[in-house]
Amino acid sequence: MARTLDRTPWYTSADCRLEDLVTVVSDEITAADVPHAEAVAKGIPVYRHATLVEASANEQGRREVLAELAWVFHDGPGVAAFKDAVPVDVVDAVSAVFMDMICEEKERGEAPIDHYAKPGANDRVWNVLEKLAVREPGLFVDYYASGMIALACEAWLGPWYQITSQINCVNPGGQAQSPHRDYHVGFLSDAQAEQFPPHAHHMSGLLTLQGAVSHCEMTIDSGPTQLLPHSQKYGAGFMAWRRPEFKAYFEQHYVQLELAKGDAVFFNPAVYHAAGTNSTADVRRLGNLLQISSPFGRSMELEDRYRIGEAIYLSLLERQRSGMEPRPIANALAAAAEGYAFPTSLDYDPPKGGLAPPSQADVMRQALAERWTLEQLAAAHDAHRHKRRTH
Numbered sequence: 499m500a501r502t503l504d505r506t507p508w509y510t511s512a513d514c515r516l517e518d519l520v521t522v523v524s525d526e527i528t529a530a531d532v533p534h535a536e537a538v539a540k541g542i543p544v545y546r547h548a549t550l551v552e553a554s555a556n557e558q559g560r561r562e563v564l565a566e567l568a569w570v571f572h573d574g575p576g577v578a579a580f581k582d583a584v585p586v587d588v589v590d591a592v593s594a595v596f597m598d599m600i601c602e603e604k605e606r607g608e609a610p611i612d613h614y615a616k617p618g619a620n621d622r623v624w625n626v627l628e629k630l631a632v633r634e635p636g637l638f639v640d641y642y643a644s645g646m647i648a649l650a651c652e653a654w655l656g657p658w659y660q661i662t663s664q665i666n667c668v669n670p671g672g673q674a675q676s677p678h679r680d681y682h683v684g685f686l687s688d689a690q691a692e693q694f695p696p697h698a699h700h701m702s703g704l705l706t707l708q709g710a711v712s713h714c715e716m717t718i719d720s721g722p723t724q725l726l727p728h729s730q731k732y733g734a735g736f737m738a739w740r741r742p743e744f745k746a747y748f749e750q751h752y753v754q755l756e757l758a759k760g761d762a763v764f765f766n767p768a769v770y771h772a773a774g775t776n777s778t779a780d781v782r783r784l785g786n787l788l789q790i791s792s793p794f795g796r797s798m799e800l801e802d803r804y805r806i807g808e809a810i811y812l813s814l815l816e817r818q819r820s821g822m823e824p825r826p827i828a829n830a831l832a833a834a835a836e837g838y839a840f841p842t843s844l845d846y847d848p849p850k851g852g853l854a855p856p857s858q859a860d861v862m863r864q865a866l867a868e869r870w871t872l873e874q875l876a877a878a879h880d881a882h883r884h885k886r887r888t889h
Contacts, residue, residue, distance in 0.1 A: 507696075508692065508695060508696060509691070509692065509696055509699060509733070509734045509736070509737045510692055510737060511688045511692070511737045511738070511740070511741065513734065513737075514734050514737050514738035514741060514744070516738075516743050516744060516747060518732060518733075518734070519729065519732045519735070519738065519744065519747065520747070522728055522729065522731040522732045523726060523727065523728045523729050523732075523751070524728075525575075525728045525731070526541060527541065527543070527574050527575060531543075531569075531574065532566060532570065532574070533566070534549065534550060534553050534562075534563055534566055535578075536549060536581070539579070539755060540727075540753040540754075540755065541575050541727045541728075541753065542575055542577045542578065542579055542725070542727060542753070542755060543570055543574070543575070543578050543579070544578075544579045544580075544581060544755075545578060545579065545580050545581065545646075546580075546581040546582060547580065547581060547582035547583060547645065547646055548582070550563055550580075550645070550646065550649060551645055554645075554649065560649075563649060563653075564649065564652060564653040565653075566653075567649065567650060567653035567654070568653045568654060571653070571654050571707070571730075571764075571765070571766045572704075572730075572766070573731075574728075575727030575728050575769075576727060576728060576729065576730040576731075576765055576766040576768070576769040577725050577727055577763065577764070577765040577766075577769055578650070578763070578764055578765070579755050579757070579761065579762070579763045580646040580650065580761060580762045580763070580764070581758070581761050582646075582760055582761065583644055583646035583647060583711060583760060583761055583762035584641055584644050584646075584647075584711055584760045584762070585640075585760060586759050586760045588637065588640045588641050588760075589641075589711070589713055589759055589760045590759075591634075591637055591640075592630065592634075592637055592641050592713070592786075593713045593714075593784060595630060595633060595634055595637065596623070596626070596665045596667075596713065596784065596786070597667075597784075599623045599626070599629060599665065600621045600623060600665065600667060603623060604621075620666055620667055620668045620669060620672055620773075621665070621666075621667040621669065622664060622665060622666050622667070623664065623665040624664055624843070624844040624845050625662070625663075625664070625843065625844070625845060625888055626663040626664055626665050626786065627661055627662055627663040628888055628889075630663075632889075642661070646762060647661075647709070647711075647762065647788070650707065650709060650762075650764040651707060651709075651790045654704075654707045654764075654766075654790075655707060655790060655791070655792045655793070656792070656793065658793035659707075659790050659791065659792065659793060660790065660791045660793060661788055661789075661790050662788070662789045662790075662791070662841075663786055663787065663788050663789075664786075664787045664789075664844075665784070665785075665786060665787070666710075666773070666784075666785050666787050667782050667783065667784045667785075668720075668721060668773060668776045668782070668783040668785075669776065669782055669783075670776055670778050670779050670780060670781060670782070671776060671777075672721070672773075672775065672776040672783075673775050674721065674724065674772055674773060674774050674775040675772040675773045676745065676772060677724065677726070677739060677744075677745055677748040677749075677752070677770045677771065677772040678739050678770070678771070678772065679703075679735055679736050679739055679767060679768050679769070679770060679771075680706070680708055680767035680768075680771070680789075681702075681706050681767055681789060681840075682702045682705060682706065682840075683698070683699055683702040683736040684702070684736060684739070684767065684768075684853075685840075685853040685854050686736075686853075686854075687852070687853075688737060688740060691736050691737055692737070696733065699733065699734075699735075699736050699737075700733065702736065702767070702768065703730055703766050703767055703768035704792070705791065705792045705794075705795050706767045706789060706790065706791055706792070707764055707765075707766070707767070707788075707789075707790040708764065708765050708766070708767045708769075708771075708787075708788070708789060708790075709762060709763065709764040709765075709787070709788035709789075709790065710723065710762065710763055710785045710786065710787050710788065711760070711761075711762045711785065711786040711788065712757035712758065712759055712760065712761045712762065712784075712785055713759065713784040713785060713786060714759055714781065714782070714783060714784050714785075715757075715758060715759055715781075716756060716757040716758075716761075716783060716785075717756055717778075717781075718754055718756055718774075719776075719777045719778055720774075720776050720777075720778050720781045720783045721754075721773060721774030721775045721776040721777065721783055722754050722755060722756065722757055722763075722774055722783075723754065723763060723771055723772070723773060723774065724748075724752040724753070724754055724771060724772045724773070724774050725752060725753055725754070725755075725765065725769060725770070725771050726748055726751060726752050726753075726769065726770040726771070727753065727769070729768070729769050729770040730765075730766040730768035730769045735768060735770070736768070739770060744770075748770055748772070752770075752772070754774055764788075803834065803835055803836045803858055804858065804879045804882075804883060806834045806835070807834050807835050807858065807862050807875070807879065808872065808875060808876055808879065810830065810834055811862070811865065811872055811875050812872055814827060814830060814831065814862075814866060815866060815869065817830075818866060827866070831859060831862055831863070831866075832859070834862075835857075835858045835859040835861075835862050836857055836858040836859060837857055837858075837859040838857055839854040839855050839856065839857045839860075840854065842855060842885070842886050843885065843886050843887060843888050845888075846884075846885040846886070846887065847885040847886060855885075856882075858879070858882060861875075861878050861879065861882055862875070864878075865878065
């Protein structure tokens with residue numbers, strides 16, 4: 499007799515059920531679940547720098563702390579707060595550099611495009627990790643010497659993680675973002691996300707850690723991050739967050755934590771979240787947003803995909819003209835070109851018209867559709883490559 503296999507169907511937006519989300523977010527944790535935490539506030543464990551430094555002073559203790567944090571991000575609420583993550587004097591010194599960066603970019607007439615916020619609601623500077631390192635290397639070292647940042651990153655991603663950083667300064671009156679999940683699958687449209695199998699949706703949250711260091715006193719009325727604890731455990735969540743009933747549920751049930759200057763919050767990117775409304779008249783809510791990536795999401799060999807694309811372009815064009823079906827052509831293009839837009843330089847390659855800029859494969863698809871010459875493709879590749887510089 500043939501076995502009946504219980505296979506998870508591919509996620510679609512139409513299949514998302516709010517009651518499934520409600521079931522998983524009804525989970526609760528107790529102090530016994532997070533013995534290294536100072537408290538559990540609104541369902542979120544709160545850790546203190548001095549306590550974790552002491553607990554992780556030896557290898558066994560460090561492993562226990564890392565295991566607890568990994569449990570929090572995966573099986574627990576998906577969110578953890580860290581008191582005194584970065585010393586206040588270091589935060590203040592870095593904040594001064596951040597504000598200079600914001601002013602200088604405004605003076606140059608640069609208005610960075612944000613993924614989720616309306617123009618003018620905030621001031622954002624991309625690639626702050628590199629800019630701070632080049633501009634103030636000593637401050638960079640003092641800031642990222644933080645044991646709390648390292649513990650959170652290592653707990654989720656192991657020791658070879660890669661940090662990126664963006665300034666986000668939400669001005670008085672800045673409205674809340676729409677609730678969403680984040681990088682990777684969170685940056686795809688519903689139509690794109692539906693092309694990926696369920697295990698890829700689950701894997702997405704394992705490849706990244708989201709974080710933010712508070713550079714001011716973030717009271718609730720200044721709009722700290724809105725969070726829906728445990729929502730990372732809802733399997734179809736990357737397909738659901740644009741649906742109105744899910745947005746409405748989030749609006750009714752999200753929580754926020756006040757953060758003092760130097761505190762940090764880290765969370766699984768599959769947790770439903772949104773920057774809050776800054777209802778103050780005079781607080782510029784300044785945060786250093788950290789997006790930390792797994793070291794394992796990369797190919798073994800280094801390939802020059804632009805070179806490969808140009809080498810096969812005339813053959814693709816010839817096959818297309820001779821009547822080859824679109825699917826085989828798409829298969830060959832997928833083997834040759836970079837289909838993913840990231841990593842890129844969001845200073846020069848902003849996400850116009852969506853959450854991601856065009857990939858190299860998008861450029862080649864346009865070339866084939868419009869029957870470009872090889873010289874036109876080479877020029878477009880040069881422009882695409884040039885936008886991916888950091889300076």
